Each structure stands twice: as C-alpha cells, then as structure tokens.
Amino acid sequence: MSISDSSLRLHTLLIRPGSRWVSLDLRAIWEYRELLYFLTWRDIKVRYKQTLLGAAWAIIQPLTVMVVFSIFFGLLAKIPSDGLPYPIFAFCALLPWQLFAHALTESSHSLVANEKLITKIYFPRLIIPLSAVLAGLVDFVFAFIVFLGMMVYYGIMPGSAVWALPFFVLLSVMTALGAGLWLSALNVEYRDVRYTVPFITQVWLFISPVAYPTSLVPEPWRFLYSLNPMVGVIEGFRWALLGKVSLPGMPLAVSAGIAMLLLISGLFYFRRMEKTFADVV
C-alpha cells in the first residue's frame, strides 16, 4: 500500500477551544476544493432526479413568470420597459433574479439539509452553502440559452458591453452567497429561517426592478433604492445584454459595495458560528 506523497510529511494539528475572533482561512477551502466539486456535482445530479420534466424546469419557471408579467404588467398595466419589448425586458431581469433567488433559498437550507454530514465528519463548513450556490449556475445556463433564442427572435444584438456580463453574474452570486451565509448559519439555531426565506425572496422581488424599470423610481429615492444589490445586478444585465439603457454607474457602485459588505459580514458570522454547528443542528 502506498500513501500519497502529501500525507508523508507529518501534519501537526492543535485542537483547542477557539477564540471569539476567527480568521477566514480561505486556504482550507482550497484544500477541500475536490469536495466542493463533488458536492456541487451531487446537487446538480440529484436535483431533477425522479421528476417527469427534469431539467426543463430550469426553463419553464422563468418562462412562465415572464409570460405572466408580460400579460399583467406589460399588456394590462402598461408598465414602461425602457423602450424594449416587454417580454425580453422582463426575461433579461429574470435571469439574474432566478439565479439569485434559487441560490439564496438553497444555501439557506443547505446546512440543515446536510445535518448528517456536519455531525459525522469534518470539513470547512463553508463548502456546503457554497456548493448549493454553485449548483444554481446550471439552471442559469439553461435559461440563458432560451434568452439567446429570444434575442434572435426580437433581433436584438448585444453591444460591446456584453463582456461585462460575467461581472454581473458574479455580483448576483456574491449577493446570494452573502445573504445565504447569514441565513444558513441562523437556520442552524433558529428554524424560523425556513419560514422567512420564501417571504424574503417574495418581498425582495418587488423591491428589485424585475417587472418594472429603475426609471420608474423617483430620482430622490434612487440612492436608497440602490442599497438593494440586485438593483445594480439587474440594471447591469439589461445594460450588458440589451444595450438600451446607459451604464447604471451610481446604483452599480452602491450595489457592489453592499454585496461585498453582505458577503464579508456573512463569511465572518458563518465562521464564528461554525464551531457550534455540530452541537446545535
């Protein structure tokens, strides 16, 4: 029997009661990157097992919402859509929105759902919400393909701003992960979170410019409105893909700042609570 080379040098590990202050220790995540890969892969593989329509759900959901929005908000309520056809205006926002809402929901429940792992084996706990968020990217890719079809249908060509798209994807993932870290850690101790998450996503949808353009919000309120990081993300998506609106400079800067704050505070809170997860979950 041979042992892998890395295990030949002796690791010394000191286990002692932790201090209140924690380091983020992101190197540990890197060491466990294969586990992150396998858990993400598991979430993707398992998600649509034993469903009739399978991965089609990733497309059906945003499409249905788009149709409903187009009829009620676009056709009947005549909500402006920055001069774009309403369906593609709404769908362009639903792309990051669904990614965000899904990632937030999945990551919030992830620790409790993986209770067995947490109480039986050690690994950096961050891997769990992280893999839940990453698994949501697959649905995003499917929906994005449908979106490309719609672009062709409406004859819209993305401008040179499309290069910025990965940045906005990253920003929505960061926002979801930041909120997800807070909620998943809280969920370990307070099961209220289970009931709060659907409520949070619902309210969050209405305070984000998914069904309506940001231009509908009166100028003096714009700054306050932009404190919602999804405002920057959605406006960014419309700017990068549809090209009609101008670069949303101020809201974007504010949103990115808030997203960063949410993520970093979430990381620290998570790391602080992490050591009691196995005792409490």
Added chain:
Amino acid sequence: MSDVAIRVEGLSKRYRIGQRERYYTLRDTLMNAFKAPFGLFRANGKQSSILQDRDDTIWALKDVSFEVEQGEVVGIIGRNGAGKSTLLKILSRITEPTEGYAEVNGRVGSLLEVGTGFHPELTGRENIYLNGAILGMKKVEIDRRFDEIVAFAEVEKFIDTPVKHYSSGMYLRLAFSVAAHLEPEILLVDEVLAVGDAAFQKKCLGKMGDVAKRGRTVLFVSHNMFAVQGLCQRGLLLESGRIRLDSDAAAVIGTYLHLGVEKGGEVNCNFPEDAPGDERGRLKAVRVVSEWGVTGQIDISKEFSIEIDYWNLKPENRLLVSIHLHNGMGICVMTVSNLPSASLTPDAWYSRYYPIGLFRTACTIPGNLLNDGTYTVSVYVNENNLPRLLDSDNIVFVPHVLSFEVEDTGTMRREYTGKWLGVVRPMLAWQTVQIE
C-alpha cells in the same frame, strides 16, 4: 519527529442538556430576552460563566488526558453516554472542546459512521467518489483504489445502479468498503462494526486488523468486547466523561464488565413510574437465586434461577419474557425465552391474558452448563404478538442489568486442573468401546 501521535491534555466538553435534541426558535430567544432584559446585550464571551452556574449543563467529557504513540491501536470502551463519541468528535474536529487541548500528529481519517453522505439517487460508482471525497480522499486516490473498493464490496454487477435499489447488505458493504480504503496515518473509528450480518462484521474486523498491522495509529470505539480484544493492545475505559482506567485491553475489558453492573445478585425498581418500560408494563426487579438465596456468586455445578418481576399495566395483555446471557468477552452465550417449544417445563402464563398486576417469571439454568467467569443478564419483556414480533412490541429491554460470577468449585478438577476453554462447560455422557 516525536513519536506521539495524539496528545490529549485536560480535554473537557460541556453540553447544554437537550442541546443535541432541540433547536431554538427566534421566539424563545426573544422571550428569554424579555424575561431577562439584559441578557441579549451581555457580551457573548461571558455566556460560559453563566452556563457554568446553571444545572442544565453536563460535562460529556471532563479533564481527559492521555497520549497515544504512533502505531498504537487503542480501544475506547464505556457505557452509553460515557463520552466516547464526544472524544472522537473532538479529535476529528467536528466539535470544539470547551477546555483543554489535543495535539494530533498526522493525517486524520475519521469514521464515525459508514456511508456518510451516500445519496440514494446516485449510483454505486457515483457514491464511491462522493463518499470518498467526503472522507477526505483525493480523486486520484479514489481512481487508483476504485477496482479494489468495488471488489471488496462485491457489487461489481450493480456499480451503475442507484444505491436506493441496493439491498441493505450491499449498501453497507459498499459503504464500508470505501471507508476501509481510506489510508490516513491516524484512524478514528466509532462503532462501525455494529452493523451488518456476522459474515460482514468478520470481514470488516479483518480489514481493521490489516490497517492496524500496517503500523497505523487507530482509536477504536466499540461495545463489541470481542473486537476490542482482538484488535487493540491498549484500552481506555471512560466513565461519566472521565478516564476510569488506561491499561492493557484485557484489564480494561475486565473492569468494564464489572462496572456499573449490579453484582449483589439483585436489582430493584421500587417505583413503577421510574422503572424501565412504558404504559403497557414495567420492570420491577431482576435477581439471581441459588439454593442459598439471592446471590451474585454461583457454584458451577449447581442449578440456579434468574427471576424477573414486572408489572403488567394493560388489561388483557399477552406477554413474552426473554433473557440474554453475555459472557466476559461480550459474546452472547444464550438467548432463552418462555416459548412453549423452547421450554423444558411449559409456562402456563405464556398463552394467557394477563390482568393488571405484579408478576414473576423465573428461568432455571442447570448446573454444569456455563463455564466459569462473569456473565451479564439482559432482560426483555415483549407484547406477545407471535408469530409476528415488531420492535414496537418491545415493552422492557434492559441490557446488562445484572452480572453474576460462575465460580469453579473444583467438581471437574480432580483429574485436570488447568483452564477449560470454551463458552460452555457441560458435563456430557461419554463412552468408549473397543470395535475391533
């Protein structure tokens, strides 16, 4: 390089009672804050001193210190709740100690359960990779061991079938097989062998023995004294979170079997509401009775009885009484029950409907049957729904409630005076004839 693999110094772990069972809702916290308005604002760091004063905390582990050298195989034994699992959980970093520290030199693999993270919807192949990654194996390692793992588990034909279609035996074999091919320098194992059939357990035990022989450090928690005896040179006996004895395996096992088990020949529960059982019936007493009366010492050549007193609390109940005897090695020597077909003298109450009341069932064990040594008595009282018997029919189950000593009084020692090997030492009929 020091040759100490694990050094544990003053390790303690405190739990809030019920912490493992319940979770808090935000409302509870708010209510508590309402009751003690300043509690919410107190610095978190001070919480521990508040906890200390309250009596709803327990020390699952208290001031435990020991050292394990590289290559040592140590068995950790103790009754349920003695702190064995907590110790392993701290050493494998699942939970943090409250006080003290542990120093671990080497790559640790912990096996607190087989099949952690197995997903029923995934195939055997997929689960090997997933479970391997969870246990800390690198993908290249799993690739290299893959065929070995599958062969050991004997599931070649079903490797691409979702494991939810596996029989429980196949599932366990695959789960153990992945774990068995983990090759850390220090292995922490908890009760893994308590699952599966005898053949599978034997196979697992063999594999564990191989690991031990290859010079790895192993900490092995088990209730199976036979396994501990077979695998470990050294034993660590935990009692109520403290180390009671740290010695060679045989000595520790011997002490364990005498620990906490009543040796006076009788255990009594005087109050029905506290006694083992439920609303259908409760255990009152168990005793060992020889011709001289209640005793913990039995003459090897004399018959004796085990008496079980119990309350029947449900009218028109039919009951079934069984006894397990375990010897000092933890081997179940016999299971006996008052079934008519398994009785020398049929028990009239076996098929009768019990009214509410106090009953005594006695079983007589003949002399010259058991070998000398220590035995423990485990008692079952079941609702008699035979031929079908479900877990829910079990009213009373008290494992190792009582121990007694079978003493060699020399009746079989006139010609040969050494140790009689074997689980039993019966006197049998012998005859030799000349046939040619």
